[in-house]
Amino acid sequence: MSAFVRVCRTAEIPPGHAARVDIDAIPVAIFNVGGEFFALDDTCSHAMASLSEGELDLGRCAVECPLHGSQFDLRSGAPLSLPAVDGVGVHAVEVRDDELWVALSPPPG
Numbered sequence: 001m002s003a004f005v006r007v008c009r010t011a012e013i014p015p016g017h018a019a020r021v022d023i024d025a026i027p028v029a030i031f032n033v034g035g036e037f038f039a040l041d042d043t044c045s046h047a048m049a050s051l052s053e054g055e056l057d058l059g060r061c062a063v064e065c066p067l068h069g070s071q072f073d074l075r076s077g078a079p080l081s082l083p084a085v086d087g088v089g090v091h092a093v094e095v096r097d098d099e100l101w102v103a104l105s106p107p108p109g
């Protein structure tokens with residue numbers, strides 16, 4: 001895991017919303033589910049789509065890809081529905097005071 005970097009203030013991503021940030025030139029999607037934050041690779045594993053632009057499914061703690069509709073579990077990055085069959089990377093998130101910090105996980109393989 002890389003070092004934690006500050007990405008934004010928590011208030012900048014209200015509950016039920018997402019934002020895309022670039023960390024070391026890697027696009028990362030950050031989601032706020034009822035005050036709990038999750039960070040995933042922003043680029044869908046199926047094709048070129050930005051998961052931060054997808055619709056949150058708060059009940060499943062998942063995001064739906066805006067291009068073909070695969071859902072991804074925000075906790076594990078695993079695909080929950082087709083057409084995606086590969087997961088996306090999940091990154092560590094810490095809330096320090098009112099700021100969000102993210103540490104990138106190494107890419108798989």
Ligand code: FES
Nearest residue numbers: 044046047065068
């Ligand atoms: S690009 Fe995400 S499901 Fe196809």
